[in-house]
Amino acid sequence: MKRLVVIFLVLFAIGAKYSVAQHTHPQTAHYQAPQDQKVIEKLEQWKDLKFGIIIHWGLYAVPGIIESWSVCSEDWIERDSTISYNDYKKWYFGLKDEFNPVKFNPEQWAEASKKAGMKYLVFTTKHHDGFCLWDTKQTDYSIAHSKFAGNPKQDALKYVLEAYRNQGFMVGTYFSKPDWHSDYYWWKKYATPDRNNNYDANRYPWRWNQFKKYTFNQIQELMTNYGDVDLLWLDGGWVRPLETVTDEVRAWGAPIPSWSQDIDMPNIAKMARENQPGLLIVDRTVGGQFENYQTPEQHIPDTALDHPWESCITLGGAWGYMPGDKYKPTSQVIKTLVEVVAKGGSLLLGVGPTPEGEFTPGQVESLEKIGAWMNKNGEAIYATRTxxxxxxxxxxxxxxxxxxxxxxxxxxxxxxxxxxxxxxxxxxxxxxxxxxxxxxxxxxxxxxxxxxxxxxxxxxxxxxxxxxxxxxxxxx
Missing domain, CATH: 2.60.40.1180 (Golgi alpha-mannosidase II)
Structure with a gap:
């Protein structure tokens, strides 16, 4: 089994860079401005920052493969055909027992990010695979129950947010709405044919209500246990009320079930903002009152936009850590940043730490080179308008x-x-x-x-x- 997994990893690492485009999130066609005055004020502050970092870190860093998606059974996903799907999922979810970031160094991340001229953070607390980077009480599928358990920094989120706050950053928590490890989302009674929950929520309302409760409780932990949080960045736009599924959403090509995957965003937002007044919520691609800014992924809009937005784009070829990843030339990153800002947006640059918990020397060097330009020319970027x-x-x-x-x-x-x-x-x-x-x-x-x-x-x-x-x- 181990030999076959190694073969798969080589094949998957090769294929990941061209497969990644198949699950990128487009931007919604319409924008709804917030009405809450505190949210409006926070949004104006965010619009001045222009340059941020998004950090993908989790089990996928251990073998150095694409984040989460390899456990999804859709036809664009490539795996070694000699490994059964169930065996693969068992192996992947079992990486929890190998995750041991003994060099976990969020201070290094924050210092390198500041030197790059970045001003805000989005940290992946949980990706689609369900592995949590904080000490959640809702599941034991977390870093606090991994091989890293017992380390003084086992509640990793706490130390990441502290490190970035200490460098003056606005801080945000990425949270995946789908959770492929949860039996309330992917019920073990059935196969898992695609990214959606694998049972009819209308037929089994108790189970779906348990998932809604699970999601609410996890986000409540993020909003109450970790100090001031500025952003709640929600990924997995297919988890949405059925009535919000439009022709635009169908055009993504992703499977759409006949039932609603409504997690009650009004209730989540109410709770979140009671604990974090002015919180920016980014319910990606769903639109409406809970998408305070739009997030085109891996591309820049063709023209300037008159509402808040950011392009989330990787420094290398992948969101998470991959051995041998090639980082974009500094000139390319700077041109991307300049074009994004000129069109009224912000650039959220993706960097993935190693499984040991550090930025690679190449990542640090790239960020320093970006920062050298920003240090001299930032006046033309920060707090500007179109x-x-x-x-x-x-x-x-x-x-x-x-x-x-x-x-x-x-x-x-x-x-x-x-x-x-x-x-x-x-x-x-x-x-x-x-x-x-x-x-x-x-x-x-x-x-x-x-x-x-x-x-x-x-x-x-x-x-x-x-x-x-x-x-x-x-x-x-």
């Missing part, structure tokens, strides 16, 4: 909240060389306005020809920094 003209080819635009200053950020690809000038169309400086290169504070010369702005770069600027992007500041 402009009617947000892009001119590879130049993107933002403006200060008070609309006093405009920022033009010229991005370069890995192979594009520095030239003596930068030009763009639109967002022409006010006549006689001073323009500066933000990274150095140097004044730069420019000319205007109609709607075109041509900037002459300083002669002492002979090469691009790691981020390969230049930010200019001027009054418009």
């Amino acid at each position: 402009l009617p003209v947000f892009q001119s080819e590879d130049v993107f635009f933002t403006q200060s909240k008070d609309s006093k200053y405009c920022y033009a950020i010229a991005t370069y690809g890995e192979d594009k060389a520095l030239e003596s000038t930068v030009s763009w169309n639109g967002n022409v400086p006010h006549k006689g306005a001073r323009m500066t290169l933000i990274s150095t504070g140097q004044r730069v010369k420019y000319t205007v020809k109609g709607d075109q702005v041509i900037v002459t770069l300083p002669k002492n600027l002979t090469k691009l920094s790691e981020g390969k992007a230049l930010a200019f500041k001027f009054k418009k």
Whole structure:
């Protein structure tokens, strides 16, 4: 069995990077603004941050495979055909007894995140496999009952949130609404044919009500036992009231049961906000009053959006830890961040710690390089808002909240060389306005020809920094 599992892991690790796109979450078509004044105020604070980190960490880190999805029986999932599905699930769920992050170092994560210029955290407390990264009282399928049990930091969530709060972060808890380990969601009486609960909730209302109670109690623990929490980030958008299933949802291609998977979000939200006033709730893809901002996954919208949103995008090829994962070049991350912000969003960058509980040296190095650019150019990113003209080819635009200053950020690809000038169309400086290169504070010369702005770069600027992007500041 172990030999077959090893064969599977090799095959799955190869396939994971192209399979991952098949379960990404699109954004909802419509946005409903919150009415709670405290939520509105918190949302405005969040909109100023622009750059956050989402950390996927769990059992899947032990073998270094795609998060949770390998235990789901859908036709896009690849597994070694010599291993029975039931044997595979038994092996995967049994990883709890191998999970032992003896180098668990949330302070390292928080320090590296701060150096990158990040401002908020979303931490995966439980993914779809049901394994909990906190000492929940609702199940023993948690880190507190793993091989890590007895360690002073066995209640991992507590220490992660503390580490990030100590670095000044807004903190959030990711929570999977589906729970494939719970017998109230995947009932052992039946097979598990897909991602949905595997029994008719109309036929077995007691069981579904037990799952609703289980979910409520777990979220209540997160909202009452871990200090101030700013965000509740809910994943698994197929767990939703049946009446919210639209043609847009059907177009995802995921199976849709004939019964409702309603977990009573109004009751959950009421409880959560009684304990955490102003809490932002992100019920991904469901829309309505409990999706306070939208979360397009692994892509950037084609145009600017006039409501709150973030793109969640991985640093490498996977959300969780995978040995040998290739991290995106710093220039690509910076260009992604710049484009997202210019279109009115925030970037939530995905990083997965090792099974031992550390960021890899490569992850730390990548975050430091991103931070080197942000440290010099962050003024053009943080607390900015959109402009009617947000892009001119590879130049993107933002403006200060008070609309006093405009920022033009010229991005370069890995192979594009520095030239003596930068030009763009639109967002022409006010006549006689001073323009500066933000990274150095140097004044730069420019000319205007109609709607075109041509900037002459300083002669002492002979090469691009790691981020390969230049930010200019001027009054418009």
